[in-house]
Amino acid sequence: MNAESRNNLVKQGAIWVFILFELAFFSIAGEFLSVSEKAFMDFDNMLLLLKQSAPIGIIALGMTIIMINGNIDLSVGATYAFSAIVLLDSMTWPIFQGLGDWVIPVSWMLALLTGTVLGAINGLIVWKTGVDAFIVTLGSMLGYRGLVFMYNGEQPTSHLNWTLVDFAEAQFLGLHTATWFLFVAALALWLLMTRTVHGRNAYAIGNNREAAVNAGIRVGPHFLINFMLIGFLAALSAVVFYSESGSVNPNDGMLYELWAITAVVLGGTKLAGGYGSIISTIGGVIAIQLLRKGLGHIGADTETVNLVIGLILIAVLFLDRQLNRKGKEELKI
Amino acid sequence: MTDTLPALRLENIVKTFPGVRALDGVSFTVMPGEVHALMGENGAGKSTLMKVLGGIYQPDEGRIYMERQPTVMASPMEAKAKGVVFIHQELSLADELSVAENIFLGELPRKSFGRVDWEKLFSETDRILKTLNVSFDARKRVGDLSIANQQMVEIARALTVDPRAVIFDEPTASLTDAEKVVLFDVIADLRSRGVGIIYISHRMEEIFKITDRISVLRDGQYRGTLQTAATNEDEVTQLMIGRSLDLSRNDQHAELGDVALEVRGLSCGSLYRDVSFKVHRGEVVGFYGLVGAGRTEIVETVFGLRAPSSGQILLDGQEVRINSPVDAIRLGISLVPEDRKGQGLVLGMNCRDNMTLPQVDDLKAGPFVSDGAEVAIFDLYRDRLDIRTPGWRQLVGNLSGGNQQKIVIGKWLSMHPNVLIVDEPTRGIDVGSKSEIHNLIRGLAQQGYAVIVVSSEMPEVLHVSDRIVAMYHGRIMREFTSEEVTEDGLVQAISGISGDKVA
Numbered sequence: 001m002n003a004e005s006r007n008n009l010v011k012q013g014a015i016w017v018f019i020l021f022e023l024a025f026f027s028i029a030g031e032f033l034s035v036s037e038k039a040f041m042d043f044d045n046m047l048l049l050l051k052q053s054a055p056i057g058i059i060a061l062g063m064t065i066i067m068i069n070g071n072i073d074l075s076v077g078a079t080y081a082f083s084a085i086v087l088l089d090s091m092t093w094p095i096f097q098g099l100g101d102w103v104i105p106v107s108w109m110l111a112l113l114t115g116t117v118l119g120a121i122n123g124l125i126v127w128k129t130g131v132d133a134f135i136v137t138l139g140s141m142l143g144y145r146g147l148v149f150m151y152n153g154e155q156p157t158s159h160l161n162w163t164l165v166d167f168a169e170a171q172f173l174g175l176h177t178a179t180w181f182l183f184v185a186a187l188a189l190w191l192l193m194t195r196t197v198h199g200r201n202a203y204a205i206g207n208n209r210e211a212a213v214n215a216g217i218r219v220g221p222h223f224l225i226n227f228m229l230i231g232f233l234a235a236l237s238a239v240v241f242y243s244e245s246g247s248v249n250p251n252d253g254m255l256y257e258l259w260a261i262t263a264v265v266l267g268g269t270k271l272a273g274g275y276g277s278i279i280s281t282i283g284g285v286i287a288i289q290l291l292r293k294g295l296g297h298i299g300a301d302t303e304t305v306n307l308v309i310g311l312i313l314i315a316v317l318f319l320d321r322q323l324n325r326k327g328k329e330e331l332k333i
Numbered sequence: 334m335t336d337t338l339p340a341l342r343l344e345n346i347v348k349t350f351p352g353v354r355a356l357d358g359v360s361f362t363v364m365p366g367e368v369h370a371l372m373g374e375n376g377a378g379k380s381t382l383m384k385v386l387g388g389i390y391q392p393d394e395g396r397i398y399m400e401r402q403p404t405v406m407a408s409p410m411e412a413k414a415k416g417v418v419f420i421h422q423e424l425s426l427a428d429e430l431s432v433a434e435n436i437f438l439g440e441l442p443r444k445s446f447g448r449v450d451w452e453k454l455f456s457e458t459d460r461i462l463k464t465l466n467v468s469f470d471a472r473k474r475v476g477d478l479s480i481a482n483q484q485m486v487e488i489a490r491a492l493t494v495d496p497r498a499v500i501f502d503e504p505t506a507s508l509t510d511a512e513k514v515v516l517f518d519v520i521a522d523l524r525s526r527g528v529g530i531i532y533i534s535h536r537m538e539e540i541f542k543i544t545d546r547i548s549v550l551r552d553g554q555y556r557g558t559l560q561t562a563a564t565n566e567d568e569v570t571q572l573m574i575g576r577s578l579d580l581s582r583n584d585q586h587a588e589l590g591d592v593a594l595e596v597r598g599l600s601c602g603s604l605y606r607d608v609s610f611k612v613h614r615g616e617v618v619g620f621y622g623l624v625g626a627g628r629t630e631i632v633e634t635v636f637g638l639r640a641p642s643s644g645q646i647l648l649d650g651q652e653v654r655i656n657s658p659v660d661a662i663r664l665g666i667s668l669v670p671e672d673r674k675g676q677g678l679v680l681g682m683n684c685r686d687n688m689t690l691p692q693v694d695d696l697k698a699g700p701f702v703s704d705g706a707e708v709a710i711f712d713l714y715r716d717r718l719d720i721r722t723p724g725w726r727q728l729v730g731n732l733s734g735g736n737q738q739k740i741v742i743g744k745w746l747s748m749h750p751n752v753l754i755v756d757e758p759t760r761g762i763d764v765g766s767k768s769e770i771h772n773l774i775r776g777l778a779q780q781g782y783a784v785i786v787v788s789s790e791m792p793e794v795l796h797v798s799d800r801i802v803a804m805y806h807g808r809i810m811r812e813f814t815s816e817e818v819t820e821d822g823l824v825q826a827i828s829g830i831s832g833d834k835v836a
Binding site: 191195196197200201203204207208210211212213214215216217218274275 | 636638657658659661662663668670675676677678679680681682686690691693694697700701702744
């Protein structure tokens with residue numbers, strides 16, 4: 001093994017070492033501080049943890065490819081909420097009345113289509129205007145959230161379909177439906193980023209856009225595809241979550257974009273683009289969920305949890321920067 | 334002059350970078366009240382030497398003395414505090430701030446509670462601007478000034494300290510003749526106040542107009558100092574060119590094939606005008622000229638990175654439209670760009686992926702990229718170009734400059750181009766790899782490729798080219814065949830002296 005792959009292994013392994021550390025810490029601390037009788041490392045507890053990771057996790061997968069490509073998407077939370085409304089509301093539309101339970105796949109398709117279209121709008125604007133993705137999606141974040149409120153005002157949109165709830169609560173080979181969605185999406189995106197031309201070009205564009213253009217790569221279409229993918233994944237996340245809950249508030253999904261970015265960055269993907277991995281993002285997502293659950297397990301409240309996650313994020317990035325400084329000759333800017 | 338102390342003395346400065354000995358024991362002295370030209374080809378070590386002086390680099394060996402005091406320039410700030418000021422070729426001003434704020438950037442005069450003392454700031458600025466004899470106001474936004482006036486702001490910045498030595502790096506590159514006169518007045522004024530001035534330029538006529546002495550560097554070594562009044566352009570050119578690696582004239586010519594690329598009357602705004610040339614299969618055409626002469630801009634146009642304002646491009650006799658690199662690559666035109674790391678390579682990717690980047694789309698097996706096909710291409714060109722790397726997984730950023738350049742060349746060769754354009758083939762590459770790249774380019778011509786080489790290094794152009802196109806200020810001054818070309822003739826053509834004079 002040469003220095004290169006060893007170095008890579010260390011980088012990609014860091015998040016999993018951190019997860020092991022969390023597990024050990026909360027198991028031991030739980031013995032003394034826990035309010036419940038159950039051990040933290042309980043098997044069902046871990047399965048539940050994976051399930052709870054799924055909504056942010058699926059969005060974070062999309063954020064990973066967007067960030068590898070050198071962009072960012074702040075509108076995913078609003079896209080998530082809007083797709084959820086389309087999902088639940090469309091099941092009550094009169095035109096679908098005769099479908100019975102066949103309305104489920106139809107509504108799913110509609111919701112996923114909504115997400116993909118919203119993503120495509122972002123992608124087209126970024127491609128055609130050349131405006132920075134941060135600004136474009138900051139605008140669409142506000143705009144899409146506006147659509148959410150226009151739909152039903154401040155009222156929640158609700159519809160429970162028991163077939164759907166049964167499906168969402170099912171466990172297959174031990175894993176919950178939501179977990180399966182997370183893992184299948186991760187596998188698909190991992191293949192996309194590591195094995196296909198699109199993935200290769202996305203890395204190249206994020207790493208050195210000018211060199212990519214000089215190699216004859218069309219930058220715009222890759223941007224568009226990635227924004228459509230993240231829109232689709234935000235909708236998929238909504239489909240997974242609201243199939244079970246059956247009610248969406250107009251404020252749902254707020255700050256999801258930031259939680260997704262947090263998970264991606266914890267996983268080691270660079271904000272500047274060109275470097276990152278889908279697998280490590282899964283690690284980042286699990287690490288955050290573990291922190292939330294673990295701190296809750298030892299009796300901390302939500303505010304404390306957020307404070308600790310924030311501190312850890314900064315500490316991790318500081319460490320990363322120290323480890324990656326290219327010697328003392330680097331400019332101190 | 335013998336009894337005055339030198340304003341500044343650099344002694345036996347050595348600076349090495351991985352694979353390159355950029356400065357090899359260079360000594361250099363500036364007296365107070367003299368204008369001292371520093372000359373040498375690109376890559377000779379001028380800018381490295383100045384960066385050592387300016388505190389940007391620390392020398393590996395050697396010392397800096399100011400009036401016999403050994404001095405360490407730990408940072409650019411410290412150098413400035415000691416009176417060594419840099420006027421950079423590229424301006425580093427904050428466009429949105431006023432002239433006064435720019436001049437005192439980082440050292441604004443203060444009142445209590447950290448408030449800015451605006452009155453003092455503007456009066457100080459007015460005082461400095463007066464000595465420079467400029468027409469603009471201290472309150473003006475810098476972004477609204479002309480380039481020449483912005484440069485004056487840079488110079489004014491130098492005058493906030495009591496300067497002992499001021500370094501001008503290619504100050505006239507973007508100035509008109511009238512603006513140059515103003516600049517030279519300022520330099521004369523500084524000189525009369527006893528400031529030592531280091532003047533870096535390629536332009537002979539300026540050097541002979543305003544300098545007192547000329548020091549020459551070549552390949553990181555000090556080659557001598559001449560009294561300007563007692564020398565001539567030929568002597569300086571001799572010192573600059575010299576020979577240390579095999580850069581004999583190219584005398585093997587491959588058999589010429591058909592015209593692969595023809596350019597007719599191509600213009601692009603003010604960058605270059607009415608450019609026409611032909612490149613045959615089996616020949617290397619060298620484009621030679623000073624930085625800013627328009628060479629790079631022409632090849633960028635042919636590669637689709639710039640839109641020409643008029644003119645035609647013909648491939649194999651057929652007029653083509655090239656709107657983007659995608660079009661150019663489809664038509665078989667390849668460009669090895671000037672800035673290898675910025676434009677040619679994806680440094681965070683491995684060697685193989687970089688080499689196959691333009692053609693991964695053609696290497697698919699089903700939906701996925703075929704590993705085997707990629708590795709096969711990499712292995713083939715690694716052997717053919719003798720690329721030294723531990724394996725294809727190596728990040729390209731970790732290779733030496735020469736091997737990086739071979740990756741870029743291999744990337745295009747593997748696509749079997751009709752026309753291969755190489756911009757600055759050996760910039761930042763050590764001497765050994767230089768001749769390898771040169772041989773490689775010659776070899777390509779023998780195999781029947783049509784090759785364009787753009788270079789600012791005369792020995793390189795002479796060594797690899799069958800024909801040389803000399804450019805000056807966006808125009809082709811003259812074309813030379815390798816039999817008729819002389820160094821004097823080339824230097825004169827690219828300095829705009831006379832295109833027709835046969836030397």
